[in-house]
Amino acid sequence: MLDVAPLRGVGRLGTLAGAALLSTLWLLWQLGWAPARVPAAPPTLTVLVWHWPFADQPPELSGDTCVRYGVARCRLSTNRSLLASADVVVFHHRELQSRRARLPLAKRPRGQPWVWASMESPSHTRGLGRLGGIFNWVLSYRRDSDIFVPYGRLEPHAGPAPPLPPKSGTAAWVVSNLQERQRRVQLYRQLAPHLRVDVFGRASGRPLCASCLLPTVAPYLFYLAFENSQHRDYITEKFWRNALAAGTVPVVLGPPRATYEAFAPADAFVHVDDFGTVRELASFLWVLAFEIFIPLVLFFILLGLRQKKPTISVKEGECPWGGGGARGHGGGVRVGQAVLTASHMPVLCARGHTRVPAATLPRAVPGRASWLG
Structure with missing residues (x-):
């Protein structure tokens, strides 16, 4: 059995020393001093x-x-x-x-x-x-x-860009609620006699399921990204998902061009306010359609490369729609600030992140x- 000898010689001095130590620690604690500790994790x-x-x-x-x-x-x-x-x-x-x-x-x-x-x-x-x-x-x-x-944002591709979908139609529009007093409906009525627009959605009697929208819109060159009302910064999924994610060129009706340019390259869309009349808008879209359609026909048919689809590479800091020449434009048609060429087909869209x-x-x-x- 292990014997433990009692402490000796503590007496009165030991008691005073112990009391002094406790008093000192208490005083330091009151003054806000404490031994260094591992920082506590921030609360959830x-x-x-x-x-x-x-x-x-x-x-x-x-x-x-x-x-x-x-x-x-x-x-x-x-x-x-x-x-x-x-x-x-x-x-x-x-x-x-x-x-x-x-x-x-x-x-x-x-x-x-x-x-x-x-x-x-x-x-x-x-x-x-x-x-x-x-x-x-x-x-x-x-x-x-x-x-x-925001409803969406553009980010550079980390890897190869997705292929462009083949194009067989001119313009598409998906709408669930047609109210004649809305500017988007009035604009569509004026545009339809000059440009073929295929309309989908509940309002047209051709509803689309959630997974059907993008495959339905993808074969078209243009998408009418018309907002139901025009207000500051109001750019919705009609621009981000219905148009860009489907690989079509958005024709936008919404806030001013400067607002769109805060979110996307200036030549990534066609703004209706860039044109004096609806006929001018339709004429521009027809010219642009031929600029896009003819190279695709040559690529897929005349050159016999049906199994190979064109892709667009995206590098950090560059316009996602690439191209040659100044500011990435390769001899496109310009009306106002809108410049689009065959390579200006949207290929990138990501959901917005909360800031x-x-x-x-x-x-x-x-x-x-x-x-x-």
Whole structure:
């Protein structure tokens, strides 16, 4: 058995020394000093989506939802029981507008920011008056939003560019709602006598399933990317997905040309405002169609290279639609700032990424007047 000898000689001096040490440590602690520690990991932020956009039943979100989008230390949830502990709460306006969802009845936690989210244009946004002074941040497609979420963005290809689809039609348009008072409908009515436009969607009696849209549009040279209303920064999936992702040239009706050029190369689309009349627009599209169509015919038929499809390489810092000559143009037709050649076929589109700039509290959601800008 191991014997342990008792400590000797501690006595009164030992007691005083121990008391002095404890007093010194307590004083240093009070002054804010503490031994160096390993920094604690930043806390995980909880983002509560109060009602999921365009859904009566919210989806089941896994714990790694944020990780899949490259966001660290974040948890996205639709569990309303987390209201008291959530770091931020997001409300989608469409559900508030339709009264299908309401704001929380429980007392709002102190300092908790609420986000007003909407991807609709002012023409389709109602009921803002009763929401004044409630929200702190704005999430929308507008560049002046606290949280800017565009409908899409262009990024350089990391690898080989996808092949161009063969072209057999002139222009296509997919539309689900035709209202004669809308400028896009009026423009289509004026354009149709001068240019063959094949119309798809519920409004035409030729509806397309979600997976059918791109294969249907891809064989066309042009796509009418006409927005249902014209407002600041309002460029939707009609431009990004229906046109660019399908490999067609967008003919755009929306915000001014300068806005489109903030998101895409100046020669990547045809803007209707570049033309004085609809007849001039149609004539330009016909000329451009022959510039695109003839090289494709030569490539696929006359040269007998049916099994080989042309591709476009994209390098960092270059226009994704390439070409020779100044600014990447190879002798294309120019009207205003629109210059397109056979090589100017869109081949690249990626979904937008949320950019969250710094924001301070409090701040109210914009009123109807400011949102109409």
